Amino acid sequence: MNSILTVHLDKIGQNLQAVTDRLKPKVQRMAVVKNEAYGHGMLPVANYLKDKVEWFCVAWLEEAIKLRESGIENPILVFSVPPKGKEGLYKKYDITASISHLAVFERLKKGTSCHLQFDTGMFRLGMLPEEISDAVAAVEKYSGLNYTGIYTHFACSDEKNHKGVKKQIELFKNIRSHFSDDLMAHTSNSGGIFYYGEETQFDAVRPGVCLYGYAPGEVEIPELSPVIEWTSHLVQVKPIKKGDLVGYGSRWQAPEDGWLGIVPVGYSDGLFRSLSGKFDMEISGSLYPQVGTISMDYSAVFLGSNKFSEGQEVTLLRNGELSAKTWAQKAGTIPYEITTAIKPKVKRKYIGA
Numbered sequence: 001m002n003s004i005l006t007v008h009l010d011k012i013g014q015n016l017q018a019v020t021d022r023l024k025p026k027v028q029r030m031a032v033v034k035n036e037a038y039g040h041g042m043l044p045v046a047n048y049l050k051d052k053v054e055w056f057c058v059a060w061l062e063e064a065i066k067l068r069e070s071g072i073e074n075p076i077l078v079f080s081v082p083p084k085g086k087e088g089l090y091k092k093y094d095i096t097a098s099i100s101h102l103a104v105f106e107r108l109k110k111g112t113s114c115h116l117q118f119d120t121g122m123f124r125l126g127m128l129p130e131e132i133s134d135a136v137a138a139v140e141k142y143s144g145l146n147y148t149g150i151y152t153h154f155a156c157s158d159e160k161n162h163k164g165v166k167k168q169i170e171l172f173k174n175i176r177s178h179f180s181d182d183l184m185a186h187t188s189n190s191g192g193i194f195y196y197g198e199e200t201q202f203d204a205v206r207p208g209v210c211l212y213g214y215a216p217g218e219v220e221i222p223e224l225s226p227v228i229e230w231t232s233h234l235v236q237v238k239p240i241k242k243g244d245l246v247g248y249g250s251r252w253q254a255p256e257d258g259w260l261g262i263v264p265v266g267y268s269d270g271l272f273r274s275l276s277g278k279f280d281m282e283i284s285g286s287l288y289p290q291v292g293t294i295s296m297d298y299s300a301v302f303l304g305s306n307k308f309s310e311g312q313e314v315t316l317l318r319n320g321e322l323s324a325k326t327w328a329q330k331a332g333t334i335p336y337e338i339t340t341a342i343k344p345k346v347k348r349k350y351i352g353a
C-alpha cells in the first residue's frame with residue numbers, strides 16, 4: 001500500500017459537539033456528507049454520525065441512494081436539481097428533493113418530500129425572489145407533493161460581518177413569510193454557524209467543512225480540529241551531492257551533500273503538483289522539506305544528513321502545521337479542495353468510532 005488516510009471519527013464527533021454548542025435549543029443538524037464526506041469517506045462518516053445528527057445532505061441523488069442502500073435511515077436532502085427521468089427514485093428511497101427551479105414542481109412524483117430552495121444572492125441553484133408568487137401558486141397547484149422545508153445558501157458567510165449575509169437573511173425571511181410556517185427553514189453552512197449568530201440558525205443548520213475540522217474562512221476556530229492523517233513511507237533513500245538536480249525539470253538543486261527520500265505519493269493520489277517544494281513532511285518527529293517537482297506517482301523529500309531506512313513512515317498531512325489548511329494556503333486554495341482531491345485509491349482507515 002503506497003499511503004493511508006487515517007480518519008479519526010471521534011474527532012468528527014468533537015467537531016460536531018462544537019457545532020452543537022453554538023446552536024439554540026432544538027435546532028437540527030443536517031450533516032453535509034457530499035462528495036465522499038469531503039474526501040473522508042461518505043459511508044463510514046455517515047454511519048458514525050447517524051445517531052448523532054438528525055439529517056444528512058448530499059449533492060447528488062446517487063449519493064443519497066448509496067446512503068439508503070447501506071442502511072442509513074435519517075432523512076436525506078439532495079441539493080442538486082432532480083435528474084430528468086429519475087424523479088421516481090426520490091419517492092422510492094424516501095429521499096427529500098430540492099425544488100430549486102419552477103420546472104421541477106411538475107416533474108416530481110406525488111408524495112415526494114421536498115424542500116423549496118431560494119436563491120437569495122448566491123446565484124447558483126434556487127428560485128429567484130421574483131419567482132415567489134409563481135412558487136406559491138405552484139405549491140398550491142402541486143399539492144400532492146410533501147413540502148417539508150425551505151432553504152437558501154450563503155455566498156459570503158466564510159467572512160465575518162459580511163453585509164451580504166445580512167441581506168440574504170432579510171430576503172430569506174421575507175420569502176419564508178409567503179409559505180407555511182410548518183416548513184423547516186435552514187440557511188447556515190459552517191460559516192453561518194461559526195461566524196454569525198443565532199439569526200442564521202432558523203430550524204436547522206447544514207455544517208460541512210467544520211465537521212472535518214477546518215474553519216470555513218480565514219478566521220480560525222479553535223474548537224475545531226482536522227480529523228485526518230495521511231501517511232506513507234520511504235520507498236528509496238539515496239545519497240545526493242551538493243549541486244545535484246532533482247525531479248522533472250531539474251527544478252531543485254541540493255544545497256549540500258545528504259540523503260534524498262522517495263515517497264510513493266504523487267499528483268495521481270491527490271497531492272497537488274502546485275505544492276512542489278512548498279511543504280514539509282514529518283519523519284520520526286522532525287520536519288523535512290519536500291523538494292523537486294511532484295510527479296504522478298512520487299515525490300521527493302530532502303533528509304539532510306539523516307539516512308533513514310527504506311520503509312520509514314512519513315506523514316504528509318495531520319493536525320497542526322501539517323494540516324490541509326497549511327497546504328491550502330501554499331497552493332492558493334481552500335481545505336475543501338485539498339481533502340476532496342485525495343483519490344479513492346488512497347486507502348482510508350477509520351479509527352475512534
Ligand SMILES: Cc1ncc(COP(=O)(O)O)c(C=O)c1O
Nearest residue numbers: 032153189190206207208209216
Ligand atoms: C447548499 C449547501 N449547504 C451547506 C453546505 C456546507 O458548506 P460548508 O462546508 O461550508 O459548511 C454546502 C457545501 O458546499 C452546500 O452546497
